[in-house]
Amino acid sequence: MTPRNPYLAIERGAPGRIGWRIHYFDEIDSTQEAARELAASGADQGTLVIAERQTAGRGRMGRTWHSPSGVNLYTTIILRPPIPLADVPRMSLVAGIATAEALEREAPGMVALKWPNDVWLRGRKAGGIIAEAVTDARQNLDCVLLGIGININLAADDIPADLRDKATSMRIATGHACDRIAIADSLFNLLDSRYMETVTRGFDAVRPAWERFSALTGRRIAIVDGDRRKSGVVKGIDATGALLLDIGDRVERIVAGEVSVEGAYE
Numbered sequence: 529m530t531p532r533n534p535y536l537a538i539e540r541g542a543p544g545r546i547g548w549r550i551h552y553f554d555e556i557d558s559t560q561e562a563a564r565e566l567a568a569s570g571a572d573q574g575t576l577v578i579a580e581r582q583t584a585g586r587g588r589m590g591r592t593w594h595s596p597s598g599v600n601l602y603t604t605i606i607l608r609p610p611i612p613l614a615d616v617p618r619m620s621l622v623a624g625i626a627t628a629e630a631l632e633r634e635a636p637g638m639v640a641l642k643w644p645n646d647v648w649l650r651g652r653k654a655g656g657i658i659a660e661a662v663t664d665a666r667q668n669l670d671c672v673l674l675g676i677g678i679n680i681n682l683a684a685d686d687i688p689a690d691l692r693d694k695a696t697s698m699r700i701a702t703g704h705a706c707d708r709i710a711i712a713d714s715l716f717n718l719l720d721s722r723y724m725e726t727v728t729r730g731f732d733a734v735r736p737a738w739e740r741f742s743a744l745t746g747r748r749i750a751i752v753d754g755d756r757r758k759s760g761v762v763k764g765i766d767a768t769g770a771l772l773l774d775i776g777d778r779v780e781r782i783v784a785g786e787v788s789v790e791g792a793y794e
């Protein structure tokens with residue numbers, strides 16, 4: 529039996545608009561895979577998948593994404609942006625803006641973005657974003673599977689032991705349970721407008737909105753990409769979404785890597 533879809537109430541608009549069609553699953557391996565199948569069968573932009581629980585939720589860099597049932601938001605949105613393959617990572621920054629703006633309404637002053645795509649509440653990770661590109665036979669971009677996971681009502685006791693000092697949720701940060709459907713509704717509305725703004729005016733138009741939430745600007749960080757490690761002070765991001773790192777004698781553009789913040793984050 530198909531489960532009742534509590535997100536039907538927030539489906540909105542015509543094909544192309546983010547959230548015009550919401551496919552809902554009680555349990556799934558990963559919303560990324562369900563969205564991949566829908567995209568392959570021609571689903572319009574803005575079609576999205578939400579699951580109550582993922583048995584094989586995927587994070588960045590081959591990690592798993594802890595996806596217990598009934599407490600969080602796990603969603604993948606199909607986008608068909610008219611951009612080159614190389615620009616796909618910017619879509620995760622755009623999703624970061626919309627996620628931060630949606631959470632900010634419920635948790636004012638607590639939200640920050642850690643480049644490239646971690647969402648923090650009071651200095652701990654509450655959300656993550658991946659943007660997976662699907663290409664055609666000629667390696668042109670067919671679509672982007674934009675995956676967003678947000679810990680909403682996850683209780684402290686339900687955070688796996690190895691993540692306990694790094695992860696949080698809206699409920700832990702604010703001290704009260706939050707309405708997942710209302711957060712999803714804000715997220716999809718904000719993402720639709722930030723996405724349209726980016727497609728029509730370019731990433732530079734939304735860059736100040738990302739910078740407003742930047743957890744790293746002005747901080748000394750270390751960044752590891754494969755076997756390369758660099759450290760310096762973050763100056764912000766540039767018009768392409770690259771991190772600008774002052775390494776002493778010059779400012780370097782960093783396009784990928786795992787960041788760690790030197791010194792405690794308040």
Ligand code: BTN
Pocket residue numbers: 557558559560582584585586587588589591593601602603604645646655656657658675676677678
């Ligand atoms: C990260 O490592 O920070 C990115 C996490 C992305 C998790 C989301 S949950 C919905 C979607 N489905 C997945 O399997 N992963 C993404």
